[in-house]
Amino acid sequence: MLSIHQILEVTIVIYMTSMVLFLLRVLKGPTIFDRVIAVDALSCDLTVFMALIVLYTGRYLIAFPMALIALWAYALDLYVSKYVEFEDIGE
Amino acid sequence: MLIPILIVLIASMLSVIMAYLTVIEKDLLLATIYIAFIGILYTLIYYILLAADVVLAYIPVSSILLPIIVIIVLKKSKRLEE
Numbered sequence: 001m002l003s004i005h006q007i008l009e010v011t012i013v014i015y016m017t018s019m020v021l022f023l024l025r026v027l028k029g030p031t032i033f034d035r036v037i038a039v040d041a042l043s044c045d046l047t048v049f050m051a052l053i054v055l056y057t058g059r060y061l062i063a064f065p066m067a068l069i070a071l072w073a074y075a076l077d078l079y080v081s082k083y084v085e086f087e088d089i090g091e
Numbered sequence: 092m093l094i095p096i097l098i099v100l101i102a103s104m105l106s107v108i109m110a111y112l113t114v115i116e117k118d119l120l121l122a123t124i125y126i127a128f129i130g131i132l133y134t135l136i137y138y139i140l141l142a143a144d145v146v147l148a149y150i151p152v153s154s155i156l157l158p159i160i161v162i163i164v165l166k167k168s169k170r171l172e173e
Contacts, residue, residue: 009094012094012098013094016097016098016101019101019102019105020101020105023105023108023109023128026109026124026125026128027112032120032121032124035121035124036124039124039127039128039131042128042131043131043154046131046134046135049135050138053095053138053139056094056095057095057141059141061143062138062141062143064143064147065138065143065146065147065150068147068150068151069134069150072150072151072154072155073154075154075155075158075159076124076127076154076158079158079159079162080120080123080124080158080162083120083162083165083166084120087166088166089159089162089163089166
């Protein structure tokens with residue numbers, strides 16, 4: 001019978017492997033948009049990762065920053081795409 | 092409790108690699124993306140060390156303020172470094 005801690009440890013290792021794969025995509029990406037999407041995907045990945053850490057440690061009060069990352073993970077996409085498209089970001 | 096220490100170790104090593112690449116990069120827009128990547132890794136490290144209030148302050152700084160300020164400066168100068 002597996003406990004939830006063993007399942008969470010295996011899942012956390014899988015997420016760490018995906019973090020290294022995102023780093024490789026950021027380094028290798030042929031265009032600049034691949035790199036931006038890799039950083040954005042890492043942000044969305046980090047949201048789930050935070051939920052796993054909350055389940056692993058058992059401290060449920062630290063789960064609030066997940067909402068903030070889910071809100072603001074796309075901001076870098078907006079800035080970089082506006083800069084590449086229009087050469088300014090409309091400040 | 093080996094898993095949190097391992098996560099902090101891997102995130103720290105990746106952030107060191109990205110910091111070196113940020114310094115040697117000639118295209119400054121790519122350097123901005125690398126800085127955002129470093130910010131995400133630092134967010135993860137703060138969160139593993141159970142500093143959730145620091146994470147709340149650091150997410151807007153690393154994902155909004157720092158890239159937008161650097162891109163504004165980049166618009167007023169040149170994108171490629173000689």
